[in-house]
Amino acid sequence: MINALLLDDIIKNALKEDIGTGDVTTQATIPYDKQFGGRFIAKESGVICGAFVAKRVFELLDPDVKMTIFFEDGAAVEKGAVLAEVSGRAQSILTGERVALNFFQRLSGIATFTCRCVQQVAGTKAVITDTRKTTPGLRVLEKYAVKAGGGSNHRHNLSDGVLLKDNHIKAAGGIKAAVEAARASIPHTLKIEVETETHQMVEEAVACKADIIMLDNMTNAQMAEEVAFIAGRALVEASGNMGEKNLRDVAETGVDIISIGSLTHTVKAMDISLKF
Numbered sequence: 001m002i003n004a005l006l007l008d009d010i011i012k013n014a015l016k017e018d019i020g021t022g023d024v025t026t027q028a029t030i031p032y033d034k035q036f037g038g039r040f041i042a043k044e045s046g047v048i049c050g051a052f053v054a055k056r057v058f059e060l061l062d063p064d065v066k067m068t069i070f071f072e073d074g075a076a077v078e079k080g081a082v083l084a085e086v087s088g089r090a091q092s093i094l095t096g097e098r099v100a101l102n103f104f105q106r107l108s109g110i111a112t113f114t115c116r117c118v119q120q121v122a123g124t125k126a127v128i129t130d131t132r133k134t135t136p137g138l139r140v141l142e143k144y145a146v147k148a149g150g151g152s153n154h155r156h157n158l159s160d161g162v163l164l165k166d167n168h169i170k171a172a173g174g175i176k177a178a179v180e181a182a183r184a185s186i187p188h189t190l191k192i193e194v195e196t197e198t199h200q201m202v203e204e205a206v207a208c209k210a211d212i213i214m215l216d217n218m219t220n221a222q223m224a225e226e227v228a229f230i231a232g233r234a235l236v237e238a239s240g241n242m243g244e245k246n247l248r249d250v251a252e253t254g255v256d257i258i259s260i261g262s263l264t265h266t267v268k269a270m271d272i273s274l275k276f
Helices: 004-019 024-029 051-061 090-120 139-148 166-172 175-185 199-207 220-230 247-251
Strands: 035-042 066-069 082-089 127-129 162-164 192-196 212-216 235-239 257-259 272-275
Touching: 004 051, 004 090, 004 139, 024 090, 035 090, 051 066, 051 082, 051 090, 082 090, 090 127, 090 139, 090 247, 090 272, 162 166, 162 175, 166 175, 166 192, 175 192, 175 199, 192 199, 199 212, 199 220, 212 220, 220 235, 220 247, 247 257
Parallel strands: 127 257, 162 192, 192 212, 212 235, 235 257
Antiparallel strands: 035 082, 035 272, 066 082
């Protein structure tokens, strides 16, 4: 589960952004003591994630607002399903409605898309992972949603591991120089991954005993050849516009990991509504 303090900071920033100096519409039209209830309804089928975030939105605005959640994160639901119910002061519910839905819809969209990707590679050894192409400030939530959808997480931040991409390699003077410099600097607990674009680069990465070798923007035929060459000497990651490809075909090349930036950076939010 997500650190409570971090979650509250994220939600408070979102509320400050949305409310500004006050919800003038609600305050002008709804009596302060008016009590009301509503339902969160799925307007399309998908995988649910983030109801607990929506619940926390209302709690931070008004501790007396109650929200009952009917599905756990990662549950598949059909169109028309009642996902949760909320009750309390109408002012508080209306003021928090958009922020609650923004989180709930986006996280459910990520979980839904991730689940579809995972289903495509079922029965193979390939693992679907996200990237750092996340919404600034929301990474911890978006990566949580990937997990809820059945995927796995790549690095959460730059301190999680060494990933030598093309610009690192150029600036360091080549793969060998970059790997040796990294290995001399990092603790033994961190892994080293090298991004490669050609067979020669793969050969260099293997010779340097990289822990993970990323095959970037290669064809399926090229990836199958490189997997055979690497022969288990390193984990193999497929990368490069994977969200646009037939993931089953990619998985059948024998790669261990398929990283997909579009899991988080271009995903469509799931359609969920709150109806009084």
